Structures are given as C-alpha cells and as structure tokens.
Amino acid sequence: MQLNSLTEEELKEVAIKYNEKAFRGTQLFNLFHSQQKTDLNGSNLPKKFIEELEDKEEIANVKILEEYASKLDETKKLLFEFDDENIVEGVLMKYKHGYSQCVSTQVGCRMGCVFCASxxxxxxxNLTPYEMLGQVYEVEKKYNIKVSNIILMGSGxxxxxxxNIIKFLKLLHNEKGHNTSFRNMTISTCGVADKIYDLADENLPITLAISLHxxxxxxxxxxxxxxxxxxxxxxxxxxxxxxEKTGSRITFEYTLIHGQNDSEENxxxxxxxxxxxxxxxNLIPLNPIEEYDEKRPDRGQVESFKKKLEKLSLTATIRRELGSDINASCGQLRRKYKRGGTSEVCSSN
Incomplete structure (x- = not known):
C-alpha cells in the first residue's frame, strides 16, 4: 500500500517497523495531508528514515496533465495522470458557497451504461485512496483555493x-488533514445495492445520489x-x-432522453x-456521445417533465449546466485526449 494512502495509526506502525518513534508516523501524516507534499526531502524526518522509506516503500504522485477552462463560467475540467501514466478526469466548479470538485474513483468503468463515455x-x-486525495490536493495547490464539497461522480x-473510497473519505475528513465534513461529501452510484447497505452501516452522514435514468x-x-x-x-x-439509517434525503439523478423516459407514464x-x-x-438533459447519439431534449421539454413531477408532489430541479463548452461530463475529455484530440480551451499545466 502507498504510504500516503495510510492512516495516521498505520503510518505510526511503519515508523516503528523502521525502529523510529511512533510520532514520526504522525509527522509523515502531516506532511502528506496537511502540507500536501509527497517529497520527504526537506522535511524534519531523519535522513536515514527518509532513505529507507524511499528505498523500500511507495509514495504515490498525482499530477495535473491538462487543464480545460470554460469561457462561459469558471468551471475547469482537468486531466490527472498517475505514476503508471493512467489518466482520469475531474471537474472544478465554483458556486456562491465555495468550490465543489468531482473526483474520479477508477480508471475507466465496468458498469456499461450506454450513454456514459467513461x-x-x-x-x-481502481484508484487508491491517495490517488483520489491527490486530485483534490493538486487542484487546491494549483489554484490556491480550498475545495469545500467533494462529489464522487467522475469516471468509475x-x-x-x-x-478504497471509504478510506479516502475518512482521510479527507480527518481533522489533521483536509478536515472536510462528511455532510459535504456525495457518492454517486448507478445502484450497487449490496454496497449501499454496507455504506449505510458505516453510519457516515454522506449524501447518496442514485443514477436512476x-x-x-x-x-x-x-x-x-x-x-x-x-x-x-x-x-x-x-x-x-x-x-432511515442516516436520516438523509436521497438524490436521484435522472438523465432525460427525449421520447424514451420523459412521458406521463414515466x-x-x-x-x-x-x-x-x-x-x-435532479433532471439532467442528455449529453450525447458518439456511441449513443439519442436526442437531447430542449429546455421546454425538460421544463415540461419537471412540471409533470411537481404535479405529482415530487421535488425536482434541473441541473445547472456548467462548462458546456469543455465537454464537462465524465469521460469525454479523457477519451479525446487519448485519441490525440485537442481543444481550443486547453492550456497545458
């Protein structure tokens, strides 16, 4: 396991394994998650300890490979690269309440939803805990900001x-690290029912979003x-x-596909x-991809379905579309980049 994917207690055990005091593990934790560094040199750790860790242990790195900045709003789409040269993408969005970031949890995905590029x-x-954390840390360092809301809604x-995602969320929540409230975290799933029960039993007040469609x-x-x-x-x-277990409201993501799921019967x-x-x-107008070029409903059709739901006493909103000029939906930019495509809104890191 990568050192920077470990908890403070696990890092203390690592320190003891190398005949160091347990507090060296706390120093490592602070270096990785408070200072957001991956280079041990220049730290207050003993030189011999650093040499042993660099020789025998793994420290993961995440870097921003490409940045795509919207000309319509302050949304940014980013491609992240890992040590093995795999690539995922994420989205940074600015709201009145602060910054929200969509984080990827896997390289690719095996769920096979027909309208999803990822x-x-x-x-x-799978991504490791630090490979998820690193997406947040690198964004914060690049733009000198604090991300307040995390949404696991990138690729995967x-x-x-x-x-790995449970460990990531707990590390993100740690008061010695990013100190993000669980209530500011959202997990979006296509409906892996047995794991939803497991997540409920974790008893963490995380928002659950279901991709229903x-x-x-x-x-x-x-x-x-x-x-x-x-x-x-x-x-x-x-x-x-x-x-019932968490006392929370469930969000249902509903991609509207004209003529297929927007009827009175639906x-x-x-x-x-x-x-x-x-x-x-949460109503989302379809964003067509090459392999699924169905009709995207226009604004009037989306509003019409919203009214149908409201007449039935259902609470519905239409997702605010951010970064529409940079394909800010999961998977599209990564696939374009890997095929050698370019974008006029792209600026290299």
Whole structure:
C-alpha cells in the first residue's frame, strides 16, 4: 500500500517497523495531508528514515496533465495522470458557497451504461485512496483555493471500489488533514445495492445520489446493465434503508432522453417508486456521445417533465449546466485526449 494512502495509526506502525518513534508516523501524516507534499526531502524526518522509506516503500504522485477552462463560467475540467501514466478526469466548479470538485474513483468503468463515455474502454483499475486525495490536493495547490464539497461522480463506479473510497473519505475528513465534513461529501452510484447497505452501516452522514435514468426494469435494463443484477426495486429498498439509517434525503439523478423516459407514464412510475422515501430528483438533459447519439431534449421539454413531477408532489430541479463548452461530463475529455484530440480551451499545466 502507498504510504500516503495510510492512516495516521498505520503510518505510526511503519515508523516503528523502521525502529523510529511512533510520532514520526504522525509527522509523515502531516506532511502528506496537511502540507500536501509527497517529497520527504526537506522535511524534519531523519535522513536515514527518509532513505529507507524511499528505498523500500511507495509514495504515490498525482499530477495535473491538462487543464480545460470554460469561457462561459469558471468551471475547469482537468486531466490527472498517475505514476503508471493512467489518466482520469475531474471537474472544478465554483458556486456562491465555495468550490465543489468531482473526483474520479477508477480508471475507466465496468458498469456499461450506454450513454456514459467513461465506460466505453472498460475498467482498467481502481484508484487508491491517495490517488483520489491527490486530485483534490493538486487542484487546491494549483489554484490556491480550498475545495469545500467533494462529489464522487467522475469516471468509475465508487461502490465498485468500496474499501478504497471509504478510506479516502475518512482521510479527507480527518481533522489533521483536509478536515472536510462528511455532510459535504456525495457518492454517486448507478445502484450497487449490496454496497449501499454496507455504506449505510458505516453510519457516515454522506449524501447518496442514485443514477436512476429510467422508471421500470424493462427500459432500465436496456441502458444500464447493472439493473440486470440489481432491479430498480432492490436499489430503492436499499435507498430506504440508507435514508432511515442516516436520516438523509436521497438524490436521484435522472438523465432525460427525449421520447424514451420523459412521458406521463414515466412520471407516474417515478412517483410510485419513490413513495415514502425522502428524495430529490435532479433532471439532467442528455449529453450525447458518439456511441449513443439519442436526442437531447430542449429546455421546454425538460421544463415540461419537471412540471409533470411537481404535479405529482415530487421535488425536482434541473441541473445547472456548467462548462458546456469543455465537454464537462465524465469521460469525454479523457477519451479525446487519448485519441490525440485537442481543444481550443486547453492550456497545458
């Protein structure tokens, strides 16, 4: 395991293993997560200890490979590169309340949702806790900001990398490190029901967002292969358990595909699915990709479906689109970069 993916207690054990006092582990933790450094040289650690760690242990590095800055707002899309030259992407968004960052949890994805660019190359590997943390740290250092809200909604299915994302979130929450409130963290999942139960039992007040995108099993099976394993009813049952356990409201992400999931019948089915569940529906107009060039609804069609939901006493909002000129939806820029594409809004790090 990478040194900078370890907890303070684990780093203390590392120090003791090398015949150092336990407090050297605390110094390492502060170096990695308070000072956000990966270079041990220049620290107050003993030279011999540094040499042993550099010789026998791994320290992960994350670097910003490319930056794409929107000309429409202050949104930035970033490509991050790891030590093995794998690439993921993330989004930095500025709101009145501060900065939010979408963080990737895997290189690629194996979920196979037909409208998502991230999954087209399949899953390459999981990210380690530090490879997720490093995305946040590098953004903060580059722009001299503090990121207040974290959304696991970049490339990858977070609950398919469960142990690493839990460790990442706890490290991010640590008061000696980033000190982010769990309430300012969101996990977006396509519905890995058994892991939703596990997450509820962690008893962390993290916001849960479900990528629902359709209202019945027949239609959802066609666009989201996960539904063949965990039917809509299974996912909703898990969500009710999560909401009751944590006292939180569940967000349902609903990508609107014109003529496929925006009918009166869909609205009625959605009401029945969410009956008795504290919920909020986030409507997202489809962002077509080459492999799934279905029709994107216009603003009027989106507003029309929103009104259908509101008439049924469902709470719904339309996602504010940021960075629309830089393909700020997961997977698109990474695929373009790997194919050798360029962008007029790209500035190299």
């Amino acid at each position: 999954t087209k190359g399949g899953l390459i590997r 299915e977070p609950l398919d990398n469960y142990e 359709n209202t019945n099993n027949i239609s959802r099976d066609k666009i989201m292969p996960i539904n063949k394993k965990y039917k809509i009813e299974d996912t909703i049952k898990a969500c009710k358990y999560y909401s 609205a009625l089915e959605l009401r029945e699915l969410l009956r008795g569940l504290k919920s909020h529906i």
